[in-house]
Amino acid sequence: MRGRPAGSRALPHRWGCVAGWCWAPRLGGWRGGFLVVLPPEEPRSRAGLSVGANMAAALRSAGVLLRDRLLYGGSRACQPRRCQSGAATAAAATETAQRARSPKPQAQPGNRKPRTGILMLNMGGPETVEEVQDFLQRLFLDQDLMTLPVQDKLGPFIAKRRTPKIQEQYRRIGGGSPIKMWTSKQGEGMVKLLDELSPHTAPHKYYIGFRYVHPLTEEAIEEMERDGLERAVAFTQYPQYSCSTTGSSLNAIYRYYNEVGRKPTMKWSTIDRWPTHPLLIQCFADHILKELDHFPPEKRREVVILFSAHSLPMSVVNRGDPYPQEVGATVQRVMDKLGYSNPYRLVWQSKVGPMPWLGPQTDEAIKGLCKRGRKNILLVPIAFTSDHIETLYELDIEYSQVLASECGLENIRRRSLLMETHCSRRPWPTWSTHTSSPRSAAPHS
Template sequence: MAAERVAVLLMAYGGPASLDEVEPYLRDVRGGRPMSPEFVHEIRQRYAQIGGRSPIRELTEAQAAGVQRALGSRFGVHIGMRHWHPYIRDAVERMVAEGHRRVVGIVLAPHYSTMSVGAYETKLLEASAGRLDPAVVRSWGDHPKFLDAVASRVSQTLRRFSSPDAVQVLFTAHSLPERIVAAGDPYPDQLRASASAVAQRVGLADWRFAFQSAGATAEPWLGPEAGAVMTDLAKQGHRAFLIVPIGFLCDHVEVLYDVDVMYRALANRLGVQFERTPSLNDDSLLVGALAEIAQSTAAARGWL
C-alpha cells in the first residue's frame, strides 16, 4: 500500500498582478475599511514605479516548484496568499480535492508575530477545519541554510564597496505596532537573533537593526526606522550603507519601492553610497531550508 502523500502549503502575503488590481487588493488588506482616492492613487503610483505589478506570486510559485523537486513525490506543494489570489482558502480546496488529509503550513516570513504569522495560521486553521490536519511552522529564522543564504548575499554585496570595512550594514524588517512587545510577542527578538547570526557568519564587527514600511496609523510602530538611522549615521560622517532586508524573502513592494526607491532617494540626498542585498527569491539554499522544514515537521507528526 502506497504511503499517504503529505501536502505542503507555502503562504505569502499576496500582491496585485496589475495596476487595475491595486484597489481591490487594498480593500482586501484593509478588510473593507474605507480608503480615500488619494491613498489608492499613492499606492498605485508606487506599483507603477516598480513595473506596474507585484512579482510575489511568480516568485512564490518558483519557490514552491523548487521545494517540490527537493521533496519528491511523497509531498504535494501548494501556495496560498493571505490577501490576494490564490487565497489560502482556495489552496485548501485544491488540497482537499486532491485527497490530502494532512498539511504542513509554512509562512514565507521566517520570524513569528501574532500579527503576521499568527494571522496566516488563523486563516489556514479556519479553512481546514474538519477537513485537513494542519501542522503550522511558527518560525524558522534560525535555520542554518536560511542564515547561510543571507550571509552569502551580504558578503557578495559588500564587494561593491571600495572599503567594505567602512560600510554601515543595516538589517531591516517590516515594522509592526509597538503594542505587540507589551503582549510578549517574540518578533523583534527573533529578528535581531537572525541578524546577529548572519553578522557572525560574515564577520561583521559593526552592524545595526532597524524597521521599515510602518503603517500610516496614529499608534506608535516599532523602531528605529531605517531612514532615520541612515540620516543620523550620515550626519556622523558615514558615507556607505548596505541594506539587508532580512525580514523579506522575495522581491515585492516593500523591497522594490520602500528600499530601492525611497531609501535610495534618501541616500542620494545624503550624498552616500547605497546598496541592497539581492532578495533570496528561489535561491537554492532557501529552497533547501523550506524543504527540510517541511520534511522534519511532517516526520515530527508521524506522517512519514
C-alpha cells in the same frame, strides 16, 4: 523535558518557539518544522543597485528540515489561542461568500495525484494596479494585522483613500507585485526536491495561500481538499513569527474549517517560523559577503550594514508579539557568522500613520549616518524572502535613489533576497525523518 505526543487535535496558533522547534502547550509538547532554500539567478543591476532577485531555472541543491508530525483533526476540534479577541471579522464572512465560485486550480507539471501538499503562506501582493484597492481593503479589514474603530467602515474608507498613491508606487516597479511569480518558482523547486528526497510521501504539490489577493488561503485549502491529499504542511514564508503575519494566516486556516463546519480530510503539520535556522543564517552571511565585495576595497571595512525589517505598531509589540525578538535573533546569528566584521544596525521600515511603531526607522537611520559622515551603506532586508513593494519601491527607489541623492551617499547597495543553494545539500533531517521516525530528531537551534 516533557514528552512529545504523536498527534494533535487542532491547528496551533501562538506558540513559544526557538529556532524551528516550538513548544505547543495545546498540543502537549515540542513540534518542529522544515526549511527549503532555493537559488537565485545571477544578480541584475537596477539603477546601480544589486537587486539579485532572479531565481535559477534548476534547483542546484538545498537543505530540508522537517521534524515531528502534527495531526490536525481527531475526535473533536479545539479553537486555537488567538492573537487577539474578535479576529473572526465580518470580512471573513464576506470572503467565505465570495469563495462560492470555484477558483482556478494552481496547475503544476505532472498528472499524478498528489499525496502531500505544501501550503505556502504569505501576505501576497496585487499583480496589477487594478487589484490594489481590493488588496488594501482586505488588509485594512484584517483584525489580526491591525485594530481600528468601526473597522468594517473605516477600513474600506482608508483603503479607497490610499489606493491612488499605492497604485502609483506599483506603476513605478513595473505595474504589479512579483511575489506570486517568485513564490511559484520557489514552490516548483521545493516539490521537485521533496519528490527526490522523500519518494514515500510523493508526489508533492505546492499551493499558494495569500491573505489579501488571489489565490486566497481559503481558496488554496478548497483545492487541497478537492485533490484528496493525505497530509498537508502549512509553511509560512515569513522567517520570523508575528501574530500580524503568520498568525493571521493560521487563523485563516482555522476559520475556514470552522465556517464550513467540517473537519479536514488531511493531516496537517505547521512550520510557523525559522528565524535562526543555520541554513538561513549561512545564506544571509554569504550574500552579504558578496555584496561587500562590490564596495571599493578601501571602504569595505567601514560599510554600515543596515538590517531592515518591516515595522510593527507598538500596540502589537506590547501585547507580547515575538517578532522583534526573532528578527533580532536572526541579525545576531548573521553577524556572529560574519565575525562582526562591520558596524551594523537593526532598523525598521514601512511605518504607517501617527501611532508609535518600532524604531528607528530605516530612512531616519540613513539620514543620521550621513550626518556623521558614514556614507557607505549596505541594506539587508532581513525579514523578506522575495521581492515586493517594500523592497522594490521603498528600499530601491525611496531610499537608495531619492534619499541617497539628497544625503550625498557615496555607495549604497541592497542585498539580494532569494537564498542561494550553495548553502548546500548537507545531511539535515529530512522529510522521511518527519514522517517515519518523528521522535528521533532533537530540537535544532
